[in-house]
Amino acid sequence: MFLPNIPTPDEVLDKGFRRAKKAAARVRTSKIHRQKKSKRIEEVRVQTASQVIRETFEDILEKTPHIEELPMFYQDYIDVAVGVDELKKSLGALNWANGVLEKLQNQYTHRIRRSPPENAAQIRKAAFGRIASVVNRINDELDFLNYAKQKLRNIPTVDVEATTAVIAGFPNVGKSTLLRQITNAEPEVADYPFTTKGIQIGHFELRWQKYQIIDTPGLLDRPVQDMNPIELNAMVALEHLADLILFIFDPSQTSGFPVENQVNLYWEIKQIFQNTPIFPLFNKMDLVEDEENVKYIEEHINKEDKPLMVAASEGTGISEIIEKLQEFNRKIRDK
Numbered sequence: 374m375f376l377p378n379i380p381t382p383d384e385v386l387d388k389g390f391r392r393a394k395k396a397a398a399r400v401r402t403s404k405i406h407r408q409k410k411s412k413r414i415e416e417v418r419v420q421t422a423s424q425v426i427r428e429t430f431e432d433i434l435e436k437t438p439h440i441e442e443l444p445m446f447y448q449d450y451i452d453v454a455v456g457v458d459e460l461k462k463s464l465g466a467l468n469w470a471n472g473v474l475e476k477l478q479n480q481y482t483h484r485i486r487r488s489p490p491e492n493a494a495q496i497r498k499a500a501f502g503r504i505a506s507v508v509n510r511i512n513d514e515l516d517f518l519n520y521a522k523q524k525l526r527n528i529p530t531v532d533v534e535a536t537t538a539v540i541a542g543f544p545n546v547g548k549s550t551l552l553r554q555i556t557n558a559e560p561e562v563a564d565y566p567f568t569t570k571g572i573q574i575g576h577f578e579l580r581w582q583k584y585q586i587i588d589t590p591g592l593l594d595r596p597v598q599d600m601n602p603i604e605l606n607a608m609v610a611l612e613h614l615a616d617l618i619l620f621i622f623d624p625s626q627t628s629g630f631p632v633e634n635q636v637n638l639y640w641e642i643k644q645i646f647q648n649t650p651i652f653p654l655f656n657k658m659d660l661v662e663d664e665e666n667v668k669y670i671e672e673h674i675n676k677e678d679k680p681l682m683v684a685a686s687e688g689t690g691i692s693e694i695i696e697k698l699q700e701f702n703r704k705i706r707d708k
C-alpha cells in the first residue's frame with residue numbers, strides 16, 4: 374500500500390467537529406465561574422476541531438513516502454500512473470490547509486478569550502465556518518489523492534538485489550504464459566491482445582541466487598511519445614529494472630501481428646536500451662508450420678542474438694531459458 378486512507382472533506386469535518394463537542398463536554402467546571410466556563414468551552418471546541426483535522430492531514434503526509442527518495446523505478450511508475458507533479462501538488466495542499474488551520478485556531482481562540490461571554494458561541498461558529506471552508510477548498514486535492522491511492526494500490530514490489538529479466542514483445546505473443554512457466558506468478562493469460570495492463574512480477578531462486586522475472590504489457594512498434602500509459606509502464610520497467618530483456622517473437626503470427634512489425638519493435642527496444650542485453654525467444658513454436666517467418670526474423674535481427682525456440686504453453690524450451698539466465702548471472706556476478 375502506497376497511500377493511506379484519504380477522507381472526504383465532510384468526513385474530516387465531521388470527525389473534527391464531533392471530537393470538539395466531546396472535548397467541550399469534558400471541560401471541568403466546578404471551580405470556574407459559569408461565564409468563564411462558556412468561553413472556555415468554545416475555546417476548546419475551536420482548538421480541538423482544528424487540531425483533530427490537522428492531525429488527520431499530518432497523518433496522511435507522514436504515511437506517504439517521500440517521492441523523491443524512492444528508487445527511480447517507483448518515481449517513474451508513479452509518474453506514468455498518476456503524475457508526480459499532481460501528486461506533490463495535492464500533498465502540498467494538505468500542508469497549506471494545516472498552516473491556515475493553525476492560524477485560524479490561534480486567531481479565534483484569542484478572540485474568544487477577549488470577548489464578552491455572550492459572544493463566545495458566535496465567534497466559535499464563525500471559526501467553524503472558516504475551518505470548513507479551508508477543508509472544502511482542498512476537496513479536489515483530496516479527491517485526487519484518493520484516486521491516486523486506488524491507482525497505486527497494486528504498485529509492484531521489486532527486489533533490487535535479484536537478477537532481473539524483463540519480458541517484452543508484441544501483445545498476445547505469450548509473455549504472461551512464459552512468466553507463469555518460469556516462476557510462481559499467476560498473471561492473467563488470454564487469447565487477445567493487451568490482457569496484461571500492469572507490471573507482473575515473479576520470482577525464483579537457483580543456487581542461492583534470486584531471480585526476478587517481470588512481465589509487461591504488450592508493446593506496439595510505435596515511438597515512445599505515442600505510447601499509452603499501459604505501454605509506458607512496460608518501458609519504465611525496462612528502463613529501471615532490466616538486467617536483461619527477454620524479447621518474445623511469435624513467428625506463428627497467431628497473436629495477430631506480422632513478423633515485420635515484431636522485428637521493428639525489437640530494433641526499437643534495442644535502440645532505446647543500448648546497454649541492456651536482449652535475448653530473443655521464438656514462442657508458439659508448436660504452431661509454426663512453415664519456417665518462413667522463423668527465417669525472416671532470424672535474418673533481420675542481430676546475428677549475435679541467438680534465439681531460443683520455445684512453446685511456453687507446452688512448457689517446451691523453459692529449462693533452456695533458465696540455463697541462459699544462470700549463465701548470464703554468472704557473467705554479471707563475475708565482473
Ligand SMILES: Nc1nc2c(ncn2[C@@H]2O[C@H](COP(=O)(O)OP(=O)(O)OP(=O)(O)O)[C@@H](O)[C@H]2O)c(=O)[nH]1
Nearest residue numbers: 544545546547548549550563567568569591684685
Ligand atoms: N499454442 C500456443 N499458444 C500459446 C503459447 N504461449 C502462449 N499461448 C497462448 O497465447 C495467448 C496469449 O498468451 P499471453 O500469455 O496472455 O500473451 P501476452 O503476451 O502476455 O499477451 P498481452 O498481455 O495481451 O500482451 C494465450 O491464449 C496463450 O494460451 C505457445 O507456446 N503455444
Ligand SMILES: [Mg+2]
Nearest residue numbers: 548549568569
Ligand atoms: Mg500478458
